[in-house]
Amino acid sequence: MGKIVELIKRGEILVSDGAWGTFLQQMGLQPGECPEEWNSKYPEKVLEIAQSYIDAGSDLIETNSFGGTRFKLEKYGLGDKVFELNKAAAEISRKAAGDKFVLGSVGPTGKILMMGDVTEEELYDAFKEQAKGLEAGGADAIMIETMTDLDEARLAIRAAKENTKMEVFCTMTFEKTVDGTFRSMMGVSPTDMVTTIIDAGAELIGANCGNGIANMIGIVEEIRRINKDIPVLVHANAGMPVYKDGETVFPESPEEMAMLIPKIISAGANMIGGCCGTTPEHIQKVREIVDGK
Numbered sequence: 001m002g003k004i005v006e007l008i009k010r011g012e013i014l015v016s017d018g019a020w021g022t023f024l025q026q027m028g029l030q031p032g033e034c035p036e037e038w039n040s041k042y043p044e045k046v047l048e049i050a051q052s053y054i055d056a057g058s059d060l061i062e063t064n065s066f067g068g069t070r071f072k073l074e075k076y077g078l079g080d081k082v083f084e085l086n087k088a089a090a091e092i093s094r095k096a097a098g099d100k101f102v103l104g105s106v107g108p109t110g111k112i113l114m115m116g117d118v119t120e121e122e123l124y125d126a127f128k129e130q131a132k133g134l135e136a137g138g139a140d141a142i143m144i145e146t147m148t149d150l151d152e153a154r155l156a157i158r159a160a161k162e163n164t165k166m167e168v169f170c171t172m173t174f175e176k177t178v179d180g181t182f183r184s185m186m187g188v189s190p191t192d193m194v195t196t197i198i199d200a201g202a203e204l205i206g207a208n209c210g211n212g213i214a215n216m217i218g219i220v221e222e223i224r225r226i227n228k229d230i231p232v233l234v235h236a237n238a239g240m241p242v243y244k245d246g247e248t249v250f251p252e253s254p255e256e257m258a259m260l261i262p263k264i265i266s267a268g269a270n271m272i273g274g275c276c277g278t279t280p281e282h283i284q285k286v287r288e289i290v291d292g293k
Helices: 003-009 021-027 035-041 043-056 070-076 079-097 120-136 150-163 190-200 213-226 254-259 261-267 280-290
Strands: 060-062 101-106 141-147 167-172 204-208 232-236 242-244 247-249 271-274
Touching (some): 003 167, 021 035, 021 043, 035 079, 043 280, 070 079, 079 120, 141 150, 150 167, 150 190, 167 232, 190 213, 213 232, 213 261, 261 271, 261 280
Parallel strands (some): 141 167, 167 204
């Protein structure tokens, strides 16, 4: 059992970090610019983001590597820099984390297996390459996130499990449908997810993005109906996005998010952090609730 899962099995509620993408944009990331390239061009700015979450009380912070597969990096002419940019991402977060944990962020490739535009072998190799770079940079675990397709999630988990010594976690993204159930963009429910990704080797599962913390409660409850024991992670957005004055805004304040933390813990979440729109202030409030302040 890895160190992170071990802490959870001992009964600890862990606090992870908040948004990276929206934070990078605030720091000056331009539309059409590669976020992962900042790991080599502006490492001090990436370090500032990582450090802000550690200062806010995170037990775990992610890496600036969400789009770090060759399929994403090729769009910027950086397909030959996969190992280098992922290693740098992990090194930066490792520097900020100190004795805290680093989660190597792995997002979807944008390729769809059922459409035939990629093979299983190509996906596996892409995730393997990224995971090895993150491990070389000092990540403690691989955080496969924002997945919508079970086959892609399964291949990412296998690639990380079979080619690194790290703990491997996986979350999917679900939207609430008109009938009140939750489904990913590819039609996967939380119930569908549980057995498949645990069988693939995921040691912690859950949901990120797509919802504010209120909707995440129902998702965690559904996961817990299927499996009472697997560690569960929630990375919620700062509310549901609203289009205002020409830009997308996530309206939930740190205080509003914090109010629902006891309910998400009661539902069965073991690790709590934020996704789009969440800030160090959101994480600080989560930390306070978890610590009982």
